[in-house]
Amino acid sequence: MTHPVVSREEWLAARRLLLEQEKEATRLLDEVRARRRALPMVAVEKDYRFTGPDGPAGLADLFEGRRQLIVYHFMFAPDWEEGCTSCSLLVDNIGHLAHLHGADTTLALVSRAPAEKIAAFRARMGWQVPWYSSHGDDFNYDFHASNDEQVAPVEYNYYDKAALERRGLHFFTKGEGHAASVFVRDGDGPDARVLHSYSCYGRGPELLVGTFNYLDLTPSGRQRHISEFPHHDRYGAASGGTCH
Incomplete structure (x- = not known):
């Protein structure tokens, strides 16, 4: 002490x-x-396609009939065998979804991994939150949660590739990154528009990790970097985690 x-x-x-x-x-x-609530919005014009527990889905389907949608871009690349430990820590901290649903808001996870890998890892972790695969779709690239300059211009946390490199953030110029995006459904029925209102990256989604808020009250604080928290079923078997 x-x-x-x-x-x-x-x-x-x-x-x-x-x-x-x-x-x-x-x-x-x-x-x-x-100021976040007052941000202007942008209409989503592209027809994004996902695969969820009930089969194919469009972006509008992810709302599950509610007005607002929060997407957490869970870092899980197609060639990974399990999801990111940091993202897993965040999902472990998701509370009962009834409270969000009561506020006309849906929370869903989206990853580029194939649906089969997502389903197996979701079962292993014991999570109930809806989780969709965007495998083969541009969704994660268009919202800058994934970067590959062969697919789209590099951008992360509103910096282009040159700006990221100037800041020494080369690791964000390729692959998966922490991100959350918010969408609003404007209207009802098949003619309803989907609007994009907000996205945050890097440490932005950290506010969703309740474990940190508890630990921040203590003298010892968080004790580890977010990437050093293992999957919850590996405590005692590993000293830390990785996002590959």
Whole structure:
């Protein structure tokens, strides 16, 4: 233990100072959330095709009849035998979907791995969240969660390839990346439009990892980088994880 041990009065003074910083951060976050909600939207024109537990599906089908759709781009490339450990940590933290559904919002996972691999890994992890394969489709490339300059111009976290390389982020110029995208259904029936409202990358989806929020309350903090958390069925058998 490296933390100083002080009197209750000294601790209270330090805690009150931190409280002011926490309130300032909360107010700033409220402003960011308001600006996120107010972002303009872009109509999705392409007919994306997925394979889910019930067979072929289009992007509109992923809404399951609700108005809003949150897609987590789960890192699972076609040649991988299991999904990314960091993404798995995030999915482990998804709560009961009834609360999202009650807010007219659907959450779904999308990966480039074939549907058969997804189904096997989903069963292994014991997850119930809907998970679709975009294998052979441009969806992940168009929303910049996957990068291959043979398929589409490289872009990640709103930086092109040159900007990523200037920042030393070469590992984001090829392959899979952490990402989440939000869509809104405008209208009803077959003529309803799908609109894209928001996407975030890198550490952006980190706000969905409840484990981190708990650990951030403790003196020891997160203790590991997100990539060092193993699949939940491998604790005791591995010291960390990988996203390949």
